Amino acid sequence: MKIAIVKNNTQESLNVAGKLEKLLAETDIKITNNQPDIIISVGGDGTLLSAFHRYAHLLDEVRFIGVHTGHLGFYTDWRQYNLLELVDSLKNDNGEYIQYPLLDVEIMYKKQQKPKHFLALNESIVKITDGTLVGDVYIKEEYFERFRGDGLCISTPTGSTGYNKSIGGAVLHPRLEALQLTEIASLNNRIFRTLSSPMVIAPDEWIKIKPIDTASFTLTIDQLASSEKDVDYIKFQIAKERIRFAQYQHTHFWDRVEDAFLGAKARHED
Known part of the structure; x- marks a missing residue:
């Protein structure tokens, strides 16, 4: 498997991308920008948009994963605290995805x-x-x-x-x-x-x-x-064309909406 990592220039994203690269170096997964199988975006939705446009010519061949380091992340299912789980999912990848128009x-x-x-x-x-x-x-x-x-x-x-x-x-x-x-x-x-x-x-x-x-x-x-x-x-x-997201861990859409705009669950639990 070949992985491309696209990150923004915030210090947090650079740190998370560095940790991810070290974890991937311990596996058989290759990090490359040339013909990747999966693109991992480290940042927010803007970073994933940049990754999408960079690899729009390969949409039939690639899947996307978002690692969230910002405030809002409708396209990001992973956080820096579960990078180990992400790498394990990559190692056991079976090609599943969810796609959107x-x-x-x-x-x-x-x-x-x-x-x-x-x-x-x-x-x-x-x-x-x-x-x-x-x-x-x-x-x-x-x-x-x-x-x-x-x-x-x-x-x-x-x-x-x-x-x-x-x-x-x-x-x-x-x-x-x-x-x-x-x-x-x-x-x-x-x-x-x-x-x-x-x-x-x-x-x-x-x-x-x-x-x-x-x-x-x-x-x-x-x-x-x-x-x-x-x-x-x-x-x-x-x-x-469709965009495909690797379906290892996928947050329900309405949970994303509630968390981003309402936060009612957190307040209700308090």
């Missing part, structure tokens, strides 16, 4: 014949900071509404607990094959109207946004951002 982002420019494709694990956001974003929204090629506001967020189920939730979107279980469209500060009055409610899109449907009278805007794909112009449309749909 990803977001396919297709960008078509006005002066190009072929679109560009990107993958997002959490969300993609179309937004503008110095004016009003205007765009026609289509659901499965059917015109739905003309949006005016700060922007639109399209999230995966696993990304629904992130930025999507902070702007009023719903929390979706990550096993659902669905996308969510959530408006950011939409403009609603007697003249301009939008649905003003998060929308959950079925797996056989897609979302298309066509910018109208918008010279440029910012497009984010997870933590990556770019300034875009001359865009004909952006299409969002569930990707064919």
Whole structure:
């Protein structure tokens, strides 16, 4: 088995990664960045996002494991105090995994014949900071509404607990094959109207946004951002690819949600 370790630059993560490397050195497991079987992320969700984008071209071949050293960790099942258990699980690996859907982002420019494709694990956001974003929204090629506001967020189920939730979107279980469209500060009055409610899109449907009278805007794909112009449309749909997590120890999703946002169990036990 070959393992790649991706870590952030905090001292705690560097220490934990060092301990993990020493433990793995005592086994037959090889640490390498070249064609790994498993990628171990040491840090928080941001570190795992970085690992995902670094190895997105190998999604059919790799599985991910998250070791949590931050505050919130929806993708991290392990902590520094159970590294020995993690190494034992790696030594007895049987190939099991749990997989979640990803977001396919297709960008078509006005002066190009072929679109560009990107993958997002959490969300993609179309937004503008110095004016009003205007765009026609289509659901499965059917015109739905003309949006005016700060922007639109399209999230995966696993990304629904992130930025999507902070702007009023719903929390979706990550096993659902669905996308969510959530408006950011939409403009609603007697003249301009939008649905003003998060929308959950079925797996056989897609979302298309066509910018109208918008010279440029910012497009984010997870933590990556770019300034875009001359865009004909952006299409969002569930990707064919999936992200796979090694299923040694997997925290129930609603336990993660409760722990991250409520902490009610801990208070109830007190």
